[in-house]
Amino acid sequence: MTELSGSRIFTGSRVLGYVSTHVPFVARFIKRRGETLLCTSVGKWFHTYGCDKFRLLSVSGEHPGPITYMSGDSYHVYTASENNIYAWRRGCELKHVYKGHNATIHLMLPFGIHLISIDEDNILKIFDIKDESEFLELGFDEQTFKVTTLCHPPTYLNKILLGSQQGQLQIWNVRTSKLVFTFQGWDSAVTVTEPAPAVDVVAVGLANGKIILHNLKFNQSVMEFIHDWGMVSSLSFRLDGVPIMVTGSSAGHIVMWDLEERRVLSQVQSAHHGKISGLKCLMSEPLMVTNSEDNSLKLWIFDMPDGGARLLRRREGHAKPPTMVCHCEPSGNNILAAGSDSSLHIMNTVSETFNKSLGKASHSRKASKKKKRLQFDTLVLPPITKISSCMQRDKQWDSIASLHRGFFVATTWSYNKMRMGEHKLKPPEMDKGVVATCLTVTHCGNFVIIGYSNGQVHKFNMQSGIHRGCYGKEKKLAHKGALRGVETDLCNQRVITVGADDKLKLWHFKRTKTTPYHVMRLEESVSSTKCHRDSGLLALANEDFSITLIDIDTMNIVRKFDGHDGRITDIEFDTQSRWLISSSMDCTICTWDIPSAKLVDIFSVEKPCTSLSMSPTGDFLATTHVGEVGVFLWANRLLYERIFLKPIDKKEVRVPKLRLPSTAPEKPEIDDLGRIDLGEEPEYISPIQISEELITLSDQPTSRWLNLLHLDVVKKRNKPKTPLTVPKSAPFFLPTIPSLELEFDLEKDKDGNKETKLLMPDSLSTLTAFAKKLIVCETVENYEKCIEKLKTLPPAAIEAEVTSMAPDAGGNIDVMKQFLKMLDVMLKSNRDFELAQSYLSLFLKMHTKIISQNVELRDSLESVEESASKAWAKLQNELLYNICVVKALKDM
Structure with missing residues (x-):
């Protein structure tokens, strides 16, 4: 069996849409830049953003496993991955590696010239930052004191404060490795400890929602607050001279507390769609930064009349894995991605600064803006299952249409205005339980054709949202079964529908409420369709894992491809309709050469691909995968390499498995001798003269x-x-x-x-x-x-x-x-x-x-x-x- 070294056509480029995970971010003020830098974890890497413009500055190297905790000081950013700790300079230069833990590290604290870390086995270690040596090791009994928080109270020399799951707090002297004092706690697990601007006072957040400001010197509680939204997940104090404490909850809400009047000053409901992992008020500025496990990083400014905060800047991606992706512009720079979180995002392949979120699909966009209703999910529509777009009339009216899971109403979106549209496309009469299954926006951008599970096909106007008729004469049904695909041609002359009754029908576009002028019986049941309007080719993904190619001008089957071992999730043509790219639940992505009807490229990935889209310029292939919140880009090698494609017999070759692209560009592999592997084919150098019988011109201008x-x-x-x-x-x-x-x-x-x-x-x-x-x-x-x-x-x-x-x-x-x-x-x-x-x-x-x-x-x-x-x-x-x-x- 022949083994392929990799994909002949595609190579991993990078991933878009990763911003933050559940790990709290790190804020570091760089005096030389005069700017605060924010470091957020994105799995095996961390990103560094500038606080002034929220621009991505650098991407770290790859860790052996996901980052479990982050911390930082004036010189380094410390990341914990698996059992090791890594110290980074300038966001991407690895300086130190600290080894010695036998379990995953979940807490870290830079402490002068030392670094304190605690792992899941409840063992505390102190490392010397410069020489990477182990300075001290302390073990705690998990039954009596399971460490959950770690902080250093200011003015307490060589002392740290530890919080436990049992509710107790302990002060330790790390120089003498002795226990100084034990606080009995408040019968609830300690989730957050943060030193207050006042001397000897520490804010303690508990799992039962209480926040207690405790004086360590006299062992007395100064004041107590109650959080109504569950566990306190993060806490910070304003450091610009205003006596305000800010807390974040596990439900995604933020509360500002007035410490002088001991009351709630203001609140931001649903600031994030998940637990607020990190919250930090910037030094000497009325600014606050938060991050969450919903894949977002936000900057808030305290300038509201009631002393509250409003959103100033944000970087966000999909909170849940996207399931649909498509290119929406001829330039190929912008990608539409729709996720399971009912949101629609625009991702730019040139710079992530231009990434935009069009928001979540809602029953009423205006009602969703009201703060009172933000905490409820009753207005949010189900996840998006299908999207279609045409930018011909984007400046005049909505240009994107989408369908939702288990919903018969289609929604529209405006790419130009970067928001959800005003229209809800629904037929005048529809039975209960009917679901919209497929749709397509015409090439002119004026109409959208929608197919439903009861066999009906309806046409709507994109500008006004008015219903313009349906196809089918008998009981207004186009097919006896659910619609599996609906397409239109380049000139809006024909409508092609494919149903669960294994029939393909052609309709006159302008003639509604009539019978089809051509019906074709299909040999296999179809699960989805894809039409290339310029060439007139229609691809059918069949339920028997095969692909059928039909010429809609002659209505003949011109090609048939067999090779997948699982359900086909998506199919896509390239710009010149020479290739047909398909993905399947067997974790493979295949490229079929249409003229020769042969498989010319195949590779497998770690997780099945759910959707794919080829750039109009042919430079990138965008894919989404199961369980991944990012959009992955694969570069087309044929644009910059000499590659000869040959037919591949899947039974005689071993399918290569490729890693998903990372946030940083991949570096060439280096062998043990330090040589860079440039691949199988050496670099071609043109000779001075190809043949003595030919005439060669000089290279002079x-x-x-x-x-x-x-x-x-x-x-x-x-x-x-x-x-x-x-x-x-x-x-x-x-x-x-x-x-x-x-x-x-x-x-x-x-x-x-x-x-x-x-x-x-x-x-x-x-x-x-x-x-x-x-x-x-x-x-x-x-x-x-x-x-x-x-x-x-x-x-x-x-x-x-x-x-x-x-x-x-x-x-x-x-x-x-x-x-x-x-x-x-x-x-x-x-x-x-x-x-x-x-x-x-x-x-x-x-x-x-x-x-x-x-x-x-x-x-x-x-x-x-x-x-x-x-x-x-x-x-x-x-x-x-x-x-x-x-x-x-x-x-x-």
Whole structure:
């Protein structure tokens, strides 16, 4: 059995939509930046956001397991994963690893030069931050004191306060490892301990909803509050001089307490849709940051008239795994994702700063805005099961339609206004228990066609939400059974419906309440459909795990694909309708080549794919998976690699299993010797000349050779109005090269060959450096060196070199003969064809009179002419052949 190394087409790129988990965030003020940085856990990685603009700054490296706790100080961010602790600098540089725990770590506290950690086995360890050594270890009995909280009261030197599940609190001296004092507690588990701005006072949050401000020095309770919304999950004090305590509950509510008047000051109901894991008021600012297990991070500002807080900025993703994903723009930069939490999100593939949430689907959008009803879920619609969109008329009216689980009413959304629409699309008469099963928005964006479980198909107007008729004449039923798919063509001429009665029907789009003009009996039952309007291909995902491809123009079955071993969850065409991509509950994603009807790529993932969408530009494949709240992007390797696709027999190959893309780009694998594995195929390097029988052009820009014959016109046109400044002359003992710029002749005496044809010494010679190098050439290698030297010169310098070869300009006949031999070498090598022609033209223009009077030059020129004629004849034959082929193809 052949084993595939990986997917031939797709490679993991990154994941979108991860913001936060149940782990409390870490806030660190960076004095050098003048900004507070927020670090949130997203599983095996953590993100660092800037508090000013909530922009993602960095992504950490991958941990061996999910992050269980986070903490930080002025220098490091500490993360606990499995049994180890990792210290990070600048959000992505791993500096230290602390080992020694035998269980999962759930509490940490940086304490000066030490780091305190507590694991699930109720063992406390203290590490030295710099040398990673273990400083102290303490064990506690879980029956009498199960540690749940950890904090350091200010001004208490070398002391920490531990809270327990039994309700007791203990103060320990970590330097002497002795118990200082035990507080009996309040007969409820301690969930939060936070030092207050007042000396000796600590706020203690309990599982029964009580918050107690306790004086540690006198062992007395200063004041007590009761939380009506369950367990206290987080607590913080305002640090900008206002005596307010803020608490978060397990139900997602926030309460502000006035400590002077000992009462509730304000409250924010349903601030999050889950337990508030982290809550922190920023130093010297009226700002507060919260995060929750609902995959959100929010920034609040205290500027309300009653002293309360309002939402200032937020970053959020899906609270529950999304089940539908589709690209909504021709650019492919924005993706629509609908989740089990009834919300619709827009995710940007370029920058996560542009991610937007369109909110949750509700029975009444205006009523949902009222604070009194936010705590109730009666207005929220069921999870979204189907979405369809068209952005042709997005500026005028709603452009997105969606269906909901167990619901017959369809909802609309506005991409332009970033919110839910005003229309609820429902037929005038509908029996109880009927559910909308499929829908499609037309290519023009004016209509939406919806199919129902009782066999009806209705048409609605997207602008007004008015019902525009139904398809089917007998009892207004289009099919005898539930609709499995409904599609329209590119020009709104046909409506294609597929039902549970194993029939495919074609209807005239404008003629409602009529019979179909074509009915096709299907061999297999269909579970879902997908139509590529540009090519007129309709894909049917069958219940026997096969895929059928139908041409809606001829109504013939053109392809059939078999290969999945589980229920097909989604199918998708690429932009050019060359590939058909399918996903199944067998955890595989297959790519089928439609022209050859073969499987060309297959790979499996850790969790089954529930939905997929190919970018309109063909650069990314977006997928959603079971139990994952993110949208995963797979890059198309064919855009930047040379890959030859071959048919794959699934029975003869072992399907490769790929990891889901992470939040950070994947790095190439490095072997034990430190070499980077670049894959099976080596990097292709183009040779200088593919074949000696072909003509190769140079890589020189056209500005170096195109205008050599017209330099006099260019100079006259570019003549400056003010005189040029003459550079200072070089010292008399340094030879210079005649050019537009001051250059020294450093190649003098470099060659060991001292033989010369000149009768005068070099000191009295008037030849240029290039002419001196040219006149001593005897072999082809020497001429090639001169050619490379000539390529580096600008056009003006080339003209000066050619002009100076004349006897009356300081040159001689021998140099001119050598230059013609150099051109002959260039033409015979079939390389630098255009350069040779340009240099020859310039030479003939400058020295026509001298050539006509000298026999030796005419003889050399004949050899050059013969070589040029052979090269041009070869090029002319190839050009004429290609022109004839093109004309013949046009006439066919």
